Amino acid sequence: MNIVVLVKQIPDPAGPQELNADHTLKREGKLILDESDSYGVEIALQLRESAGGGDVTLVSMAPNGETSGLRTALAMGADDAILVGDDALPGAAALTTAKVLAGAIGRKQYDLVIGAVESSDGYVGVVPAMIAELLGLPSLTFAKKIDIDGSVIRIERQTEAGYDEVEGALPALVSVTAGVVEPRYPSFKGIMAAKKKPLEQVTVADLGVSVPGFNGNEEVTSVEDAPARAAGEKIEDDGTAFERIVAFLDEQKVL
Amino acid sequence: MQFTEEHHQFRRTVRDFVEREINPHCDAWEAAGLFPAHELFARMGELGFLGLEYDPEYGGAGADHSFTVVLGEELGRCSGGSVPMAVGVQTDMATPSLHRFGSHELKQRYLAPAVRGEMVAAIAVTEPDAGSDVAAIRTRAERDGDEWVINGTKLYITNGIQADWLCLLCRTGPESSGYTGMSQIVFPTGTDGFSVSRKLDKLGQRASDTAELSFEDARVPVANTIGEAGQGFQQQMVQFQNERMIAAYNAVGQMDLALERTIAYLREREAFGRPLVANQYLRYRLAELVAEVDLLRHYNYACAAAYMRGEDTTRFATIAKLKAGRLIRDVADTCMQFHGGVGYMEETWTARFFRDARIVSIGGGADEVMLRVLAELSGMGK
Ligand SMILES: Cc1cc2nc3c(=O)[nH]c(=O)nc-3n(C[C@H](O)[C@H](O)[C@H](O)COP(=O)(O)OP(=O)(O)OC[C@H]3O[C@@H](n4cnc5c(N)ncnc54)[C@H](O)[C@@H]3O)c2cc1C
Numbered sequence: 001m002n003i004v005v006l007v008k009q010i011p012d013p014a015g016p017q018e019l020n021a022d023h024t025l026k027r028e029g030k031l032i033l034d035e036s037d038s039y040g041v042e043i044a045l046q047l048r049e050s051a052g053g054g055d056v057t058l059v060s061m062a063p064n065g066e067t068s069g070l071r072t073a074l075a076m077g078a079d080d081a082i083l084v085g086d087d088a089l090p091g092a093a094a095l096t097t098a099k100v101l102a103g104a105i106g107r108k109q110y111d112l113v114i115g116a117v118e119s120s121d122g123y124v125g126v127v128p129a130m131i132a133e134l135l136g137l138p139s140l141t142f143a144k145k146i147d148i149d150g151s152v153i154r155i156e157r158q159t160e161a162g163y164d165e166v167e168g169a170l171p172a173l174v175s176v177t178a179g180v181v182e183p184r185y186p187s188f189k190g191i192m193a194a195k196k197k198p199l200e201q202v203t204v205a206d207l208g209v210s211v212p213g214f215n216g217n218e219e220v221t222s223v224e225d226a227p228a229r230a231a232g233e234k235i236e237d238d239g240t241a242f243e244r245i246v247a248f249l250d251e252q253k254v255l
Numbered sequence: 256m257q258f259t260e261e262h263h264q265f266r267r268t269v270r271d272f273v274e275r276e277i278n279p280h281c282d283a284w285e286a287a288g289l290f291p292a293h294e295l296f297a298r299m300g301e302l303g304f305l306g307l308e309y310d311p312e313y314g315g316a317g318a319d320h321s322f323t324v325v326l327g328e329e330l331g332r333c334s335g336g337s338v339p340m341a342v343g344v345q346t347d348m349a350t351p352s353l354h355r356f357g358s359h360e361l362k363q364r365y366l367a368p369a370v371r372g373e374m375v376a377a378i379a380v381t382e383p384d385a386g387s388d389v390a391a392i393r394t395r396a397e398r399d400g401d402e403w404v405i406n407g408t409k410l411y412i413t414n415g416i417q418a419d420w421l422c423l424l425c426r427t428g429p430e431s432s433g434y435t436g437m438s439q440i441v442f443p444t445g446t447d448g449f450s451v452s453r454k455l456d457k458l459g460q461r462a463s464d465t466a467e468l469s470f471e472d473a474r475v476p477v478a479n480t481i482g483e484a485g486q487g488f489q490q491q492m493v494q495f496q497n498e499r500m501i502a503a504y505n506a507v508g509q510m511d512l513a514l515e516r517t518i519a520y521l522r523e524r525e526a527f528g529r530p531l532v533a534n535q536y537l538r539y540r541l542a543e544l545v546a547e548v549d550l551l552r553h554y555n556y557a558c559a560a561a562y563m564r565g566e567d568t569t570r571f572a573t574i575a576k577l578k579a580g581r582l583i584r585d586v587a588d589t590c591m592q593f594h595g596g597v598g599y600m601e602e603t604w605t606a607r608f609f610r611d612a613r614i615v616s617i618g619g620g621a622d623e624v625m626l627r628v629l630a631e632l633s634g635m636g637k
Contacts, residue, residue: 032267067260072267075268185268185271185272186264186267186268187301187302188268188318188322189303189316191261191268192316192318194264195260195261
């Protein structure tokens, strides 16, 4: 069972977040493994374990040749990694990202590609589906559980009401939702072993991918602060407060 | 000291572990007066935290001391001093002598399970009538054939309730044998004649089980002696260096976190129409403490580097521990002061920190004992 996991390396959300003049996120300095992707890595490791073998390969695109987030996923137990770094890539739009990642995935023999539903710094949420399209793979999205049975893949696809069971044929691409498994901690041994694992660094030219201008078809015209939250409504209890609370919840369609 | 990508990764792992597996439980553990050492240590052992520098033959990672620095600093970010102290006992206070001087069999039997986190270890030196003056200990081990017969009392022993074995310092020579009549013995707490006489109620470190231990004709094999009989005091003096170093590493992590949290609070809290952080007195006072913590951090690194070169770090470790103890009291006091009333409330972290920080100047040798060592090293006599 060979699995490719897409992982994004992002600025530490615990630190200050700043934007560049062109409204893109500053990605200088150390990047970390996006927590959203740690679930995919964990699922891939579990699938490899239950399949009794195979490789888990990480594919990432990052500026500055940053590998710290990849090292974390290698320390968790992934086998190798491909990093696409290119001076032209920072600020790439979703379609460009998808083309580049698809090109990198194409260097591997794989049964399954796993990605997160969305990254926790960009929240665009379309890259996995785009990659599936580019690679001609069935796209199974919002998975909270993955089962492999020979060449058949079954997932539980999270919905607002519960989940749907979705089935497809391998090779396939699955996007997994955050929080569905408990990602393992990289052990000290794992961290030391990661140092010696293969990490291939390639450029867009190496992949032979043609991208129609790195910003694709997107243009950001302006960015504004999120509107300040309006003051909430206080309900004083005069004995009938519950009625108004129920009415409010009903209006919000929570009930 | 050079930190590599691996140090960075390890720091992240420990930080995440502390945030997710330790801190959410600290309030409950404080209330219970005990944290589940076996459960927590087993998880830490699995991740390789408990035997960083130890021989892989006994499950250690065979890493160098710089990783202990990272572990110590990051455990300092626990919500309270109890867990870092207990882990420090396991890794740097109760086991270094066994690793250095113990027989292969003894290490297989007691070091390897401690590294895996299956056995909890404690260091038993202090007695009711001997704390600072270690050479005054009275707990006796009398030889009877292949066994030591042990009688005495140990006091203020961290992990004392939960420990599976003690690194026990006893007198094995005649009453008058002074520094040359002591031995370190691995003492399994399941031994007949051993009992925990009291669980002690403390000002701080309240999630840590500190106990008084009693030995009445408790018999352990002479083969449990760590290193050479009669060399216990000397071996313990070396082990104390590890104890003092880890205490100083923990303190840096604790103070970093405390200052970060206080700065964040002063940014939010307003008085006289502006955030408190805009007040120059408060800001500069904190900046000064930031500077002092940084000095200690880099002094620690110099100490660790000397240790890695195989040098005697008595002077380094003594100064680091002394300064850590004094500085953390100042930091804890200032953090509480700048929080005002809320800082005095039990619901705010500052209250626990204020209590817990106080131990650094007492445990592992009081400040005055550090000064005594330094005075002597500086040619002034003890
Ligand atoms: C929470 C906690 C955990 C502990 N854990 C352990 C443990 O796991 N194992 C263990 O063996 N011990 C442990 N201890 C004991 C600790 O190491 C001793 O309390 C410490 O060494 C001081 O000894 P003492 O209490 O007997 O004080 P004393 O020796 O009675 O000294 C009292 C005070 O006198 C002053 N003083 C002492 N000697 C001199 C001197 N020569 N010159 C000037 N002033 C001096 C100091 O201010 C000192 O604080 C722990 C203590 C505490 C509070």
